[in-house]
Amino acid sequence: MNENEFRKRLSDALGEPPPLAAPVLSRPDAQAQHTYPRTMALLAAGLAILLVLVLVASRIALHPTSSVLPAAPPSGNKALAADSFPCALPAIATTESGNPGQDGVIHMDAGFVNIPGGSFQVDPTANVRGMPSSYSAGPTIYSATLQRWLPVGSRNVAPDGRSYAYVALLPAGATYSDFTSAELHVYDVDATVDHKVWSYPGSIDVLGWNSSGILAQTVPPQGGVGLFWRVDPSGRGASQGSSDEDPGRLPLSALPGGNVNYSYLGGDSTGRAVFRIGSRDPGVKYSVVVLESGNATTIYSGTQGDAKDFDPGGVYFDAHGLWMGNFDGSVVWLWSRSTGLTSFKLSGLPAMPSGYQYSNLTVGPAGPCIPGVFAGVQASAQPPAPTPTPSPAPPTVDWSAFMAKPLHLNDLPSHSTCPVTPSVNLKVKSQTGKWPNYGFGNGPAYLSGQVTWYSAGQQGAVILVDPVYKGPVLVRSRRLDGNGALTFSGAGGDAVGNGAFGIPQTSAPP
Numbered sequence: 001m002n003e004n005e006f007r008k009r010l011s012d013a014l015g016e017p018p019p020l021a022a023p024v025l026s027r028p029d030a031q032a033q034h035t036y037p038r039t040m041a042l043l044a045a046g047l048a049i050l051l052v053l054v055l056v057a058s059r060i061a062l063h064p065t066s067s068v069l070p071a072a073p074p075s076g077n078k079a080l081a082a083d084s085f086p087c088a089l090p091a092i093a094t095t096e097s098g099n100p101g102q103d104g105v106i107h108m109d110a111g112f113v114n115i116p117g118g119s120f121q122v123d124p125t126a127n128v129r130g131m132p133s134s135y136s137a138g139p140t141i142y143s144a145t146l147q148r149w150l151p152v153g154s155r156n157v158a159p160d161g162r163s164y165a166y167v168a169l170l171p172a173g174a175t176y177s178d179f180t181s182a183e184l185h186v187y188d189v190d191a192t193v194d195h196k197v198w199s200y201p202g203s204i205d206v207l208g209w210n211s212s213g214i215l216a217q218t219v220p221p222q223g224g225v226g227l228f229w230r231v232d233p234s235g236r237g238a239s240q241g242s243s244d245e246d247p248g249r250l251p252l253s254a255l256p257g258g259n260v261n262y263s264y265l266g267g268d269s270t271g272r273a274v275f276r277i278g279s280r281d282p283g284v285k286y287s288v289v290v291l292e293s294g295n296a297t298t299i300y301s302g303t304q305g306d307a308k309d310f311d312p313g314g315v316y317f318d319a320h321g322l323w324m325g326n327f328d329g330s331v332v333w334l335w336s337r338s339t340g341l342t343s344f345k346l347s348g349l350p351a352m353p354s355g356y357q358y359s360n361l362t363v364g365p366a367g368p369c370i371p372g373v374f375a376g377v378q379a380s381a382q383p384p385a386p387t388p389t390p391s392p393a394p395p396t397v398d399w400s401a402f403m404a405k406p407l408h409l410n411d412l413p414s415h416s417t418c419p420v421t422p423s424v425n426l427k428v429k430s431q432t433g434k435w436p437n438y439g440f441g442n443g444p445a446y447l448s449g450q451v452t453w454y455s456a457g458q459q460g461a462v463i464l465v466d467p468v469y470k471g472p473v474l475v476r477s478r479r480l481d482g483n484g485a486l487t488f489s490g491a492g493g494d495a496v497g498n499g500a501f502g503i504p505q506t507s508a509p510p
Contacts, residue, residue: 080371082319088112088374089323089332090142090367093120093349095382097356104358107382109350110139110149110366112374113332120348120363121376123149132187132194134167142367146189154316154366155208158233159269163188165197165214165233167204176203177428177437180221184214186233197235208247209233210269215245222425223438247273265324266315274315274322280304288312290322290335299335310341314364323369329361348379355385395472397504399496402474412480426464436462444469461488465506476500 091113098104110126113119126139128151139149145161152164165186169179184198184206198204202220207228209215214231216238228241243249248264267273271292278286287301288310299322300310312324312333321336331343352359412418421440426448428437439446449462465473477486477499488501496502 082368082371084371085116085320086373087115087320087369087371089115089365089369091120091325091332091363092140092366093329093361093363093379095350095352095359095361097353097359097382097385099355099357099385102386105353105382107350108138109379110142111376111379112370113344113346113363114373115332115334115344115369118332118344118346120346120379121374122379123374124377130192131189132166132168132185140366143189144368144370148189150189154266154268156206158186158209159211162190163233165206165209167206169203170199177426179203182218184216184231186214186235195235197233198229198231198238200229208267208269210271215241215247217246221437222423223436247271265312268317270317272317274299274312274324276312278304280311280327297337300341313362316365316367318368320369323365325362325364327362329363332363332365350379351381353382353384395504397472397494397502399474399494399500399502402472402502403476403496403498403500407476407478409478409480414481416481418480428464436464439464445473463503470506473503473506474500475503 089112091111093109093111095107095109096104097106109122111120111122114121123139126149128137128139128149131151133151137151140152141150141154141157142148143150143157143161150157150164152166156165158164163186165184168183168185169175170181170183171179174180181199181201182204183196184200184204186195186197187193188195197214198216200218202218202224205217205219207215207217212230214233216229216231217226218229219226226243228243228245229238230241230245231238247267261277261279263276265274265276265288273291274288275291276286276288278284280286282305284304285302286304288299290297290299300308302308302310304311309326309328309330310333311327313327314325316323321334321339324333324335326333329346329349331345333341333343335341346363349361349363352361410419423438423440424443424446426437426439426446436448439448441447444466446464447461448464449460463473463475474496475488477488479485485499487499489495490501492505493501493503
């Protein structure tokens with residue numbers, strides 16, 4: 001009996017749990033003075049280009065877990081202005097924990113942060129039971145229009161907040177390792193009606209939804225050139241678009257100072273977008289900018305790890321301004337043109353579980369800050385790591401013995417075309433998320449994660465290892481038409497000289 005069948009039988013036998021009392025957003029004193037402006041000026045942004053580090057390392061596997069409880073959404077007071085304070089900011093507190101060689105754990109709590117006090121309260125009624133999604137997701141974004149949680153990200157939600165888009169892989173039950181095509185669906189939450197609006201012989205990723213329709217990107221099942229499409233949410237077809245429509249991509253010519261290292265933090269349906277220029281490596285100078293209608297505004301410029309500790313992750317625009325989380329889960333940020341950047345220190349977060357070598361807590365905004373005060377429940381601590389605790393340390397490897405072995409690569413004349421290694425179709429077993437189902441090489445270790453490479457900057461790579469092989473992996477390279485080699489780096493391994501990288505222990509499935 002599989003897990004889904006077991007859960008269904010258990011539910012049929014026990015019935016649904018009784019409904020809980022609905023938490024409420026209470027109205028603050030109507031005479032209280034507002035300490036923040038009631039209007040938000042236009043946001044603007046700067047430009048950057050994504051630098052992805054060459055990461056060749058084992059990855060901790062993460063299992064999503066969440067409580068499924070009857071829905072009883074909180075309500076605000078509509079008599080208050082949308083930019084009023086105090087307000088309750090929907091947020092997802094995510095705890096990630098893991099040990100080398102063991103399955104990792106991810107736990108997500110959906111709730112609200114009361115602003116300006118900063119206390120996090122779990123919403124015990126948050127659930128997405130019966131709502132279809134691309135993955136078996138828990139509550140992810142809060143729709144103030146519907147006053148309930150949805151199982152998709154903000155870019156999948158319709159501009160009116162009443163419907164959302166999701167992707168179904170075919171044949172039914174397929175994963176990204178063995179699917180043949182995909183369907184784009186729109187789910188009307190009010191009517192509880194699911195519409196198939198488009199299909200494609202490859203993967204479909206939803207990039208956004210605005211008045212022009214749903215912006216999607218497609219890629220062939222075994223990788224290849226990505227195409228952009230505008231899909232009619234009513235099901236009347238799709239028209240091919242341009243890569244210029246990608247909300248997370250900017251032309252090199254638009255980047256300040258020629259900086260080629262940027263990351264896209266998020267945006268909204270009106271076209272506003274947030275970018276980070278510069279990496280998160282300690283000591284690196286960086287800036288965070290907002291882009292709107294071609295106009296750029298810098299939110300902050302500094303050095304990674306400075307006293308400000310502005311390390312944003314996750315964004316949401318509302319009438320108050322731009323809300324952002326912080327990678328260490330210590331604060332949430334609010335920025336507007338009139339008030340600048342303000343932090344709110346968080347409290348009431350779940351305690352980190354014990355017995356793990358790796359633990360991390362992040363809090364990201366998940367909807368507009370609703371005027372009022374949210375009354376929920378305290379976040380619960382997660383259980384400690386299973387025995388053995390801690391897990392065995394990675395083995396010590398004498399990399400000199402590996403490095404002493406010759407690297408057999410054929411030399412090429414200068415400026416000649418490099419040979420292309422045929423790709424191999426792989427059936428990748430994954431526990432979470434979307435992973436490549438192709439690799440290059442003869443195995444048991446395969447290079448993956450990219451189908452094209454460029455000469456400027458750093459790039460990401462994935463090493464996929466056949467589980468029948470349990471030993472260490474050495475990654476190294478050599479220029480074929482001259483001298484030099486690539487430099488590999490990443491977590492969970494060792495730099496072993498001449499740009500090579502050693503992985504002493506491969507991980508559980510990602």
